[in-house]
Amino acid sequence: MxxxxxxxxxxxxxxxxxxxxxxxxxxxxxxxxxxxxxxPSSFRIFTTNLRSPLMDPQETSLRQALAGKQAAIDAQANAVRELKASKAAEKAAIDAAVEALKGLKMEKSSIEEELQSIVKSNGGDSKETFRQNLINTLERKLFYVPSFKIYGGVAGLYDYGPPGCAVKQNVLTYWRQHFVMQENMLEVDCPCVTPEVVLKASGHVEKFTDLMVKDEKTGACYRADHLLKDFCKEKLEKDLSLSAEKAAEFKQVLALLDDFSSEELGAKIKEYGITAPDTKNPLSDPYPFNLMFQTSIGPSGLSSGFMRPETAQGIFVNFKDLYYYNGNKLPFAAAQIGQAFRNEISPRQGLLRVREFTLAEIEHFVDPQDKSHRKFREVADLEFFMFPRELQVSGESAKKMVIGDAGTVNNETLGYFIGRVYLFLTSLGIDKERLRFRQHLANEMAHYAADCWDAEIECSYGWIECVGIADRSAYDLRAHTDKSGVSLVAHEKYAEPKEVEKVVITPVKKELGLAFKGNQKMVVEALEAMDEKEAMDMKANLESKGEVEFNVCTLGKSVTLNDKMVTIKKEKKKEHQRVFTPSVIEPSFGIGRIIYCLYEHSFYTRPSKAGDEQQNVFRFPPLVAPIKCTVFPLVQNQQYEEVAEQIAKSLAGAGISHKIDTTGTSIGKRYARTDELGVPFAITVDSTSSVTIRERDNKQQIRVNVDEVASVIKEVTDGQSTWADVQWRYPAHSSISADE
Structure with missing residues (x-):
């Protein structure tokens, strides 16, 4: 003992x-x-986190202080505005409040200077310097490169090189294991080319647009909201003379940006004098541009199609067969990994906004009357940063909340997937301190959505949406039911027949045809798709007012209906089963965005032993590392090289990705090369019976017999043990050669 x-x-x-x-x-x-x-498990968790990309504690403390100071400034600025607006406020009180605001700003400036000094001492002069160093490393080590580079490249298209392919495959493999296998989902693989009729039903043909402006002299195209967003952000971050009123205005513009019409967007661009970024030429008025790549199916060109902008529609149109395959039981989930295509107006930010990308999407079909989840208690105690809309509207920051106590998530199934997404991202190596779940504001949500949250990851570009988790209600299945004429519904059989009161909606097609002519069919479809509450509200309005405004989604506008165009009544019927359209909870993962944020969170520099240069390191967890280990003969020696080949053979047999380096360079330089690729373990052959295994981040080594090497590496890279576990089991080794 x-x-x-x-x-x-x-x-x-x-x-x-x-x-x-x-x-x-x-x-x-x-x-x-x-x-x-x-x-103890707490120790195992701590040692695992040693491989997570953590900030310097002093830097973390200063960033938290800066966030707190900014919140105090915002609150004081609001107080100043209220005093100035109040006729009863005395000048002395206003002056005191203004002086207090100036004092807070000076304190903030002092914290910023100290933080800048710390960041610089840690090798990060600025976000741009850090990002450029990262991108240079990624391209030099062939994680990814611009596509068609020898021809000058094409904006928004990138090729993954060998290590990038490996990281991507590891992320997707873990996604399948974490979601598809653990949740027993049904996986499908649908074509990228989608017939136009499918995307008309889903609304993509009419509404999948961004507002674009053109340089009036050169014809160069820009995304209008990006220009306005960049202008407001730059003013808020760099204009020190900005008044509190103007700052509040810019913040309001940023908050409402997604809800601006083309006219409102154009008015703001003109008001602020925004011009083309490259030439400073005047810009055109904003107009919609459909982001889908159009194509034709077959040689005649008569059958129109598009490259899919998302993978979800392939799941929705297969619902009937998937429901049957699942034994006609709900809930169930279908999943798909595949390429999606969006003809971005002005791609930028590297892998964050591209024209071809990989999506991993889940459609979880559930009874709209019961959105509980039997496994919710497994995630209910998780605590992480959440940003509900109340905090956003009040100008506060995201706060750590326990998902089971948050109270702002619409239902258990949505909350369960939020928790599972948190576990997935942090297991990959995303820093939990730079991850938050932001609830969509009312003006961001589609009219049919019950609730929607984005997993946002902070990187050098700011907070980036990487996963969307939405309760889309029954919109998608209803839309495809209406368009195709095939009922995409579920059934609940009753033990005994039930007398139920049902709403019967009867559109008067003759009257609708006279009023709406070619749009009659869309109005009829929208009326028949109404739920009971919506129908009864319409009935009450028609009876009291004789007419009602009715929003037709497929038309993109509201129409006026009178009491001659539709009859709505309730009838009692005996039913043996309940027929309903399932609701859909949809987690949608942008794999490229997740991978880029993982690169940023994993990348850091550390001084070489000589201290005259910085060495780049990717701190990938073994789970996603492109190569799990390297094998180095200490010197060029036939016996050592034979042992290295023997070890490589056993690693290959265990399914462990590896690389042999038999170059004559120093062991320190070989370590540095593999650290720059994010390889977690290096095996150095310095005898024929035993070898050393070095861990990348703490650079500590253990001594292991040759015949045990593969099993040790496998149990650590598979997550069966931590590095601390194997350190405890095997003797420590002091390096006999210079390490860095």
Whole structure:
């Protein structure tokens, strides 16, 4: 027992922890010396997090202080505005409030200077410098490169090189394991080319647009909202003379940007004097541009199609067969990984906004009357940053909340997937301190959505939406039912027949035809798709006013109906089953965006041993690392090279990606090369019987027999053990050669 305590004390000491009292809990019952239970789970979590991309503690503290100071400034600025607006406020009180605001701004400036000094000392002069160093490394190591580079490239198109392909495949493999396998989802693979009729039904043909402006002299195209957004952000961040009133105006513009019409957007661009970024020429008025790539199916060109802008529609149109395959039971989920295409107006920000990208989407079909989830309690205690709309509207920052207590998420199934997305992203290596879940504001949500949250990850470009988790209600299945004439519905059989009161909607097609002519069919379809509440509200309005305004989604506008155009009444019927259109909870993952944010969160520089240069390192968890380990013969020696080949063969047999480096360069330089690729483990062959294994981040080494190497690497890279576990089991090794 005493020996066990000493061993655990050594493990804790090795990772730099000081124990006041040796842990007692593991020794309450007999255990194996090689059992993971010997080390408390909290310690295993801590040591795992050593590989997470964490900020300098002082930098973290300063960033938190800066956020708090900004919140205080915003609150004080509001107080100043209220005092100035109040006729009863005395000049002395206003002056005091203004002085307090100036004092807060000076304190903020002091914190910013200190933070800038810390960031600079950590090798990060600015976001742009950090980003450029990262991108240079990514392109030089062939994680990704601009497509068709020898011909000058095409904006918004990128090629993944060998390590980039490996990282992407590892992320997708884990996505399948974490979602498809653990949730027993039905996976499908649908074509990228989609007939026009499908995307007309979904609304993409009419509404999948962005507002574009053109340089009136050169014809160069820009996305209108991006120009306005960039202008407001630059003013808020760099214009020190900006008044509180103007700052509030710019913040309001940013908050309402997604809800601006083309006229409102154009008016703001003219008001602020925004011109073409490259030439400073005047811009045209904004106009809609459809982002889908159009094509034709077949040689005649008569059958029109599009490259799909999302993968979801392929799942929706297959609902009937998937429901049958699942034994006609709800809930169930279908999943798809595939390419999607969007003809972006002005692609920028590298992998964050591209014209061809990989989506991983889930459509979870559920009874609209019961959106509970049997596994919700498994995530209910998770705590992470959430940004509900109330905090956004009040100007506050995101706060840590327990998902089970948040109270702002519409239903358990939506909350369950938010929790699962959090676990997925943090397991990949996304810093949990730079991850938040932001609820869509009312003006952002589609009219049919019950609730929607975005998983946003902070990177050098700001907060980037990487996953959308939405309750889309029954809109999609109803739209395809109306357009195709095939009922995409579910059934609940009753044990005994029930007498139910049902709303019967009867459009008067003759009257509708006279009023709306070619649009008659769309109005009829919209009327028949109404739910009971909407129908009864319409009935009440028609009876009291004789007419009603009715929004027709497929027309993109409201129409006026009178009491001669539709009859609505309730009838009692006996039914043996309930027929309903399922609701859909949709988590949608932008894989390229997640990978780019992972690159940023994993990348850092550290000084070389000589101290005269910085070494680039990717701190990938073994789960996503492109190569799990490298094998180095210490010197060019035939025996060592034969042992290296033997180890490589055993690694290949265990399915572990690896690389042999037999170059004559120093071991330190070879370590540096693999650290720059994010390889977590390096095996150095310096004898024929045993080798050393070096961990990338703490650079500590252990000694392992040759025939055990593959099994040790596999259990750590598969997550069966942590590096601390194997450190405890094998003797430490002091490097006999310069490491960096």
């Amino acid at each position: 005493h020996r066990q305590l000493i061993l655990v004390q050594k493990v804790y000491t090795r990772v730099g922890l000081v124990l006041q009292t040796p842990p007692q809990k593991p020794f309450l019952k007999p255990i194996s010396l090689f059992s993971k239970s010997l080390i």
